[in-house]
Amino acid sequence: MDGKLVPWDDAKIHVLTHGLHYGMAIFEGIRAFSTPHGTAIFRLGEHIERFLNSAKIYRMDLGYSAGELAKACVETVRNNPAKECYIRPLAFTGYGEMGLNPLTSKISVAIATWEWPAYLGNESTNRGVRATVSSWTRIDSRSMPVQAKCAANYANSALAKMEALGSGYDEAILLNTQGMVAEGPGENIFRVKDEILSTPPASSGILRGITRDTVIQFARDLSIKFYRNDSTKEELYTSDEVFFSGTAAGIAKVREIDGRRIGYDGTPITDKIIKLYDQATHGTAKRYSKWLTPAKP
Numbered sequence: 168m169d170g171k172l173v174p175w176d177d178a179k180i181h182v183l184t185h186g187l188h189y190g191m192a193i194f195e196g197i198r199a200f201s202t203p204h205g206t207a208i209f210r211l212g213e214h215i216e217r218f219l220n221s222a223k224i225y226r227m228d229l230g231y232s233a234g235e236l237a238k239a240c241v242e243t244v245r246n247n248p249a250k251e252c253y254i255r256p257l258a259f260t261g262y263g264e265m266g267l268n269p270l271t272s273k274i275s276v277a278i279a280t281w282e283w284p285a286y287l288g289n290e291s292t293n294r295g296v297r298a299t300v301s302s303w304t305r306i307d308s309r310s311m312p313v314q315a316k317c318a319a320n321y322a323n324s325a326l327a328k329m330e331a332l333g334s335g336y337d338e339a340i341l342l343n344t345q346g347m348v349a350e351g352p353g354e355n356i357f358r359v360k361d362e363i364l365s366t367p368p369a370s371s372g373i374l375r376g377i378t379r380d381t382v383i384q385f386a387r388d389l390s391i392k393f394y395r396n397d398s399t400k401e402e403l404y405t406s407d408e409v410f411f412s413g414t415a416a417g418i419a420k421v422r423e424i425d426g427r428r429i430g431y432d433g434t435p436i437t438d439k440i441i442k443l444y445d446q447a448t449h450g451t452a453k454r455y456s457k458w459l460t461p462a463k464p
Contacts, residue, residue: 190319202450
């Protein structure tokens with residue numbers, strides 16, 4: 168917290184913290200994995216770059232360079248016992264003057280780590296999850312900057328998630344204001360049809376996910392035909408394969424959407440990507456070793 172290691176139970180903020188009231192907080196989700204050479208953080212540089220970009224969009228001066236933030240992530244992982252963990256950098260407008268103007272409040276920066284299994288459950292990479300198209304629409308870039316990973320954006324995600332769970336599903340799928348597929352509440356989405364892999368473009372109002380980018384690079388390396396293109400919910404229903412991607416979720420298969428079964432004939436392309444993602448994150452695919460930052464032996 169603000170440049171110092173603080174015990175978990177002492178990591179506290181004031182109840183009048185500005186970001187708590189007005190959603191002015193930006194964050195990242197990063198994972199550290201166990202590898203043959205010790206614990207390593209996956210794609211740390213790209214996550215820190217997005218963190219700083221989110222701060223720039225919201226006019227937040229964090230007071231730390233990319234190198235300092237990356238070093239702090241490594242130090243936090245190193246000082247916690249878990250060999251594999253989730254890492255949450257967070258910057259928020261702190262206790263100061265109340266009111267909508269955030270520029271009068273100090274910016275605080277914190278980094279926390281904890282053990283967090285697959286966000287959508289261990290079965291998400293094997294059997295897959297059940298999803299539903301949400302009645303809530305993905306926020307529009309004309310209202311909120313969707314390329315900033317801001318806490319305020321995730322109220323939209325929470326509404327969709329609660330609706331999905333309340334209807335007996337595992338996860339939601341949000342459409343954008345044009346009725347095209349956007350993303351999950353906390354994940355990007357991919358579909359496979361006739362051996363062609365596709366995902367919504369950034370112009371659809373999605374967050375450019377780091378795991379999404381990883382999957383796109385895998386597709387090239389595996390010689391899988393790939394496109395960024397818009398799709399309708401009906402096209403999702405008739406997909407051969409569908410999966411979510413995200414740091415928290417990993418690569419999670421979708422076996423059903425609104426009662427329509429997905430993957431009647433297996434999920435061969437998704438399986439290849441899951442296997443390569445596991446190898447890359449755990450340091451057994453040498454060509455992706457550049458994505459791993461050593462954190463501790």
